[in-house]
Amino acid sequence: MSMRADGNRILSRLEELYECGKMPDGTHSRVAYTPQERRGRQLFSEYFRQLGITVFEDAAGNLIARLEGNDQQAPAIVIGSHLDTVLDGGRYDGVYGCVGGLEIVQLLTEQKRKLNHPLEIIVFADEEGIRFGNGMFGSSAFCKASLSELDGQERDIYGMTREEVLKTCGVDLKEAAKAARKKESVLCTLELHVEQGGNLDRRGVPIGVVTSIAGVRRYAVSLTGEANHSGSTKMEDRHDALVAAAKVIGGLPDLVRKLGEEFSVGTVGKITALPGAVNVIPGRCEFLLEFRDSDEAVMERLAVEFQRRLQTVCDGGGLRMKMEHLSSHVPGKMNRQIQEEIAKASERQGMPYLRMPSGAFHDSLWLTQRFPSGMIFVPSVDGISHSPREYTKQEDLENGVNVLLETVLSLD
Numbered sequence: 466m467s468m469r470a471d472g473n474r475i476l477s478r479l480e481e482l483y484e485c486g487k488m489p490d491g492t493h494s495r496v497a498y499t500p501q502e503r504r505g506r507q508l509f510s511e512y513f514r515q516l517g518i519t520v521f522e523d524a525a526g527n528l529i530a531r532l533e534g535n536d537q538q539a540p541a542i543v544i545g546s547h548l549d550t551v552l553d554g555g556r557y558d559g560v561y562g563c564v565g566g567l568e569i570v571q572l573l574t575e576q577k578r579k580l581n582h583p584l585e586i587i588v589f590a591d592e593e594g595i596r597f598g599n600g601m602f603g604s605s606a607f608c609k610a611s612l613s614e615l616d617g618q619e620r621d622i623y624g625m626t627r628e629e630v631l632k633t634c635g636v637d638l639k640e641a642a643k644a645a646r647k648k649e650s651v652l653c654t655l656e657l658h659v660e661q662g663g664n665l666d667r668r669g670v671p672i673g674v675v676t677s678i679a680g681v682r683r684y685a686v687s688l689t690g691e692a693n694h695s696g697s698t699k700m701e702d703r704h705d706a707l708v709a710a711a712k713v714i715g716g717l718p719d720l721v722r723k724l725g726e727e728f729s730v731g732t733v734g735k736i737t738a739l740p741g742a743v744n745v746i747p748g749r750c751e752f753l754l755e756f757r758d759s760d761e762a763v764m765e766r767l768a769v770e771f772q773r774r775l776q777t778v779c780d781g782g783g784l785r786m787k788m789e790h791l792s793s794h795v796p797g798k799m800n801r802q803i804q805e806e807i808a809k810a811s812e813r814q815g816m817p818y819l820r821m822p823s824g825a826f827h828d829s830l831w832l833t834q835r836f837p838s839g840m841i842f843v844p845s846v847d848g849i850s851h852s853p854r855e856y857t858k859q860e861d862l863e864n865g866v867n868v869l870l871e872t873v874l875s876l877d
């Protein structure tokens with residue numbers, strides 16, 4: 466294969482897109498539907514325009530660049546990922562898959578190499594789900610006909626409803642389900658992503674062939690005790706909601722180790738003590754909890770035990786509790802044949818590879834439900850992600866794109 470990924474070009478685009486997320490406090494975020502993310506999408510569209518390719522948005526706000534193939538009626542090969550980030554995220558999560566897809570389009574265009582199938586590079590909207598506590602909005606719309614049972618918080622972290630937020634970006638929630646694609650219109654989907662864990666880096670293996678993606682279950686938990694004066698209320702007279710929550714949250718690692726499986730995880734990523742003053746005993750505590758595993762029954766077991774422990778602590782301390790389901794997604798299996806194609810493509814590229822599950826979720830989690838889907842991982846140094854310290858070496862960025870290109874050519 467004469468076409469090789471240009472690592473300098475990939476890096477400079479990643480850096481330019483990172484700068485689109487510059488915040489007033491000096492951190493970088495492209496949270497979905499914010500001006501920073503919009504700037505990123507504009508720049509990404511501009512890269513395509515420079516190649517003579519116009520991009521368009523579907524009804525759910527997914528950004529699509531389509532390169533026609535020899536057979537315009539043939540189903541498309543889709544390369545999809547996301548440009549949105551978590552708060553103060555890194556330079557690679559999501560955006561690498563988009564820039565990698567763009568790199569392939571650029572190589573094909575420059576070499577005047579036309580595929581048989583159309584090739585679509587898709588930036589799926591709101592993968593991270595930061596605003597409403599769920600995720601993969603764009604890919605879910607792409608895969609299913611109805612968005613009527615959207616889960617997550619009713620209002621986002623800025624107090625807006627999804628309908629309001631989407632409107633600011635020209636998307637009508639009532640129309641978003643029209644983004645659903647017919648099965649026959651997509652040959653397969655591919656996603657290139659940094660591993661976000663340390664398996665490849667530790668072993669010095671350049672390519673991961675993803676076998677499955679863990680499912681996720683999220684809960685909004687609230688404990689209600691009694692707010693009172695922190696100076697005059699004796700320790701034995703308190704109904705401190707934060708202390709009660711802390712007792713159970715502190716036991717979370719142990720709970721997951723005892724009742725979970727090898728890759729089970731549980732996290733409380735956000736907690737609020739109310740009313741929130743240095744001299745008031747927290748009368749209320751609210752937190753967000755999630756479990757992830759590749760087996761639904763395991764997540765159920767972990768959630769049931771967590772709730773039981775919480776109830777016991779609340780009963781013992783005169784508190785009330787509520788644990789409400791917030792959002793969830795079933796685990797996904799990557800297509801076997803595509804896994805083989807990626808493995809063979811790696812071999813042809815002289816790249817050792819590792820077959821591995823993904824603990825993080827990706828747009829591909831939704832895509833597996835409707836289309837044959839494959840995912841390629843490249844190493845994350847020290848397994849750091851969802852952090853500005855996220856780092857992947859240039860050579861690994863290039864390798865991932867070369868394996869993706871090789872896979873596209875063989876699937877075509």
Ligand code: GLV
Pocket residue numbers: 592593600824825826827
């Ligand atoms: C998103 O990337 C997630 O796995 O939470």
Ligand code: MN
Pocket residue numbers: 551558593851
């Ligand atoms: Mn992420």
Ligand code: MN
Pocket residue numbers: 547558559592658826827
């Ligand atoms: Mn991602």
Ligand code: MN
Pocket residue numbers: 592825826827828
């Ligand atoms: Mn993800």
